[in-house]
Amino acid sequence: MATGVLLAPERRHALLAWARRRDAYVIEDDYDAEFRYDREPVGALQGLAADRVVSIGTVSKSLAPALRIGWLLSPPALTAPLTEAKRIADRGTPTLDQLALARLIESGRYDRHLRRMRTLYGARCRTLRAALAEHAPKVRLTGLAAGFHAVAHLPDGADESAVIAAARARRVGLYGMSACRASGDSEPPRLVLGFGDVPERAIAEGIGAVGDLLGHGRGSKGTSI
Numbered sequence: 328m329a330t331g332v333l334l335a336p337e338r339r340h341a342l343l344a345w346a347r348r349r350d351a352y353v354i355e356d357d358y359d360a361e362f363r364y365d366r367e368p369v370g371a372l373q374g375l376a377a378d379r380v381v382s383i384g385t386v387s388k389s390l391a392p393a394l395r396i397g398w399l400l401s402p403p404a405l406t407a408p409l410t411e412a413k414r415i416a417d418r419g420t421p422t423l424d425q426l427a428l429a430r431l432i433e434s435g436r437y438d439r440h441l442r443r444m445r446t447l448y449g450a451r452c453r454t455l456r457a458a459l460a461e462h463a464p465k466v467r468l469t470g471l472a473a474g475f476h477a478v479a480h481l482p483d484g485a486d487e488s489a490v491i492a493a494a495r496a497r498r499v500g501l502y503g504m505s506a507c508r509a510s511g512d513s514e515p516p517r518l519v520l521g522f523g524d525v526p527e528r529a530i531a532e533g534i535g536a537v538g539d540l541l542g543h544g545r546g547s548k549g550t551s552i
């Protein structure tokens with residue numbers, strides 16, 4: 328689960344120094360860097376150490392997951408074995424789809440699409456922030472600077488699944504962090520609030536309908552506590 332935390336410059340350098348010391352590689356899953364709302368996209372680690380970092384990108388978030396097209400920038404020493412591994416794994420990616428994507432990129436329309444979508448998602452993101460500030464001001468939010476979801480920190484001791492069930496009874500779908508943890512742990516209680524495909528009005532209405540549940544984290548049915 329991407330929590331939206333940015334690696335500080337000194338930690339980036341420490342990671343690369345570690346990789347050099349250990350003759351290891353860092354895999355940089357740069358999967359939604361295009362959608363950053365507070366500043367220009369953050370430079371990739373790959374740009375700092377092209378010989379140590381395998382950088383992975385995808386159009387799953389920018390166009391459609393069903394296209395199954397992504398890319399990989401690999402240190403030169405790994406290019407041949409990775410190419411062979413991919414050939415054995417899936418015997419190739421559809422050529423026509425790749426050519427269409429290449430045309431989209433070369434024509435500048437892919438960049439235009441990204442700019443347009445960034446504006447749209449940015450507005451949804453601001454709506455979510457504003458709705459929570461209004462209806463659940465005590466809930467701490469993290470991970471809003473990029474991507475398509477925020478992490479809402481429920482009060483300590485809150486029952487994540489009870490909040491989700493109570494929201495569902497009000498016809499609002501919420502998702503808990505426990506489903507994203509390898510351990511399945513429900514502590515600390517957190518919600519993953521996705522806003523990628525939810526129109527601004529629905530975000531405002533949805534948070535308005537469940538704000539009291541988030542603020543208290545008790546998952547009561549209907550009335551505010």
Ligand SMILES: Cc1ncc(COP(=O)(O)O)c(C=O)c1O
Pocket residue numbers: 329356358384385386387392396397
């Ligand atoms: C952490 C992470 N990396 C990468 C991807 C993209 O994967 P793919 O390109 O296989 O659709 C996703 C999709 O949700 C993701 O959550």
